[in-house]
Amino acid sequence: MMAMWPKIVDWKELRFGVEIEFVGGNPESLELLPGWVISLDERQIDAEGMESGSELKPPPILWEEREQIQIMLNRLREQGATANWSCRLHVHIGLEPWGEDAVLPLIDAALEYQQTIQALLNTSEHRLLFCPPVTPDMRESYIKNPSDEAVLHEGRPQSHRCGINTAAWFDIGTVEIRYANGSVCDEEILRTIELCLRFVAAIGAGRKLSTDPLKMALELEAPIDGYPSDLPPPQWYQERCWLEESLIPILTPLAAELVPGGEIHHIVPVQDGIMVVIEKSGEHLFKFVLKPAAESWTVVRQVES
Template identity: 60%
Template sequence: MWPKQVMWQELKFGVEIEFVGGAPEQVELLPGWVMSLDELQIDETGAESGSELKPPPIVWEQRDQIRVMLDRLKAQGATANWSCGLHVHVGLERWGQPVLLPIVETAVSMQEALRGLLRTSDHRMLFCPPVTEAMLHRFRSDPKESAIRHRGRPQSHRCGINAAAWFDIGTVEIRYANGSLDYDEVLRTVELCLRFVAAIGAGRRLPNDSGRLAEELGVPAEGYPPPAAPPQWYRERMWLEETLLPVLAPQVLALVKDGEVHHIIPVAEGIMVAVEKPDGSLVRMKFRASATGWERLGEEAAKPNTDE
């Protein structure tokens, strides 16, 4: 049922806490908490590192569980760096599917204000692209998951305001926040997301200005996880990927039916292109530049995709 007034403290939520370092497999978990050991981030050397920690659905009065788990992570030496994000899932069961269209409409009208309030690092926008007008039109005509998901790059399937999460787990996912293991920063982010969803659920129209949005929602205008610049080698890697994508994508996608380019990186032999298959596994192909074009060197067997 929409619209309907619901106190933001009554909404169930979850938070995906990404980090690097530490010893995630050794962290003692509270009941229901999950450590996704295959969800690895990138440390300062470029190596895969850390994990993703997430609670079961909880409500605001249970928030101290987050403090306990953050303390346990930090005791193991974990940190949040430029490669980490903080994703908040807010349950929509109090409204059901009728709230999805208002969420998508709100995203199109003011998503930049929310992104600005959370100060999303520019390099992380690959993982939280905007909801587009075309998506809104598709969803109005045919309200299904595929209408509000991007295609082309697996990392960019999910929008910064990801209403498609409803079809998987009954939530909307807010993906804009930068990574943090600071309890106060995490809690401010969670409260902002809860108040944001409750306002949409109540049928309120929200402003497309970060300062006015904070005032309208009754949240601080500052104090969220700050942006962190990636190292120069990572920026150069992404520039190289963007340059090679239009050149190599047609060649590799012709070899993998319904595949999508996941990432492109330099390797000792030349260039490695990872393509995600529809089942989520990755095929890795290597190429070397020659006088006549790109020479294919070989292919690794498909492996489960552990990147998110």
């Protein structure tokens, strides 16, 4: 079979999607363009720590169709939706011109350039949990077993997918770039998409790029700035994360008993104890309220989703 990589493709001819997370607004009543999806189960966190907003996604589109994004963002903003520190922006780029032949070059590109892309997009430190790096071990695993499992992290569900996520090829035929901070600003989102499109097209063409962020942007003819801002989380959220990290090693064995094969997604204090939320692949979140006793933890109640 003839190799499909490298191949020069105009970045404007690549199909893409974008996951736009937001808080506020009224997602249940948002008027959608044809093919657009609002994920009402994908909630973010507002300033008071309450679940809020949603995630908005287009169908696969081309750069020349980007006006759809502007229309939907305008509708979001008219509802009062905003992006805060809890929101993310993920860009999916279709790999149709190269097929699976592009996956290993993208893994190699991630190993060389992931810190450069992260620096260009100014990824908030607290969001690195959601976009961990590709590792040399992943490359070796992929060569032995070309599959999504080879390029996924183990551990907390939030950190399974890398910042340059080639596992998305096996799900929907894309590479996903997960480093951008949240935004509902047209210009910031379009700049981010353009950078991702130009980067993937360059890797698809077999180009060698600089690891210096400014030089890379210039080589790609991509915007050098104007990407979504780094928004630091409030102190209460940082403290909650510190508490969570301290409790996860203690509660992991109990979580495995409560939901065999599950992994702790997050932990939050509630009025009658500590709520442990456990995710099992392909299933919904399981929520248990626990209370520490002298020698063990007691399950107070299970919370129905």
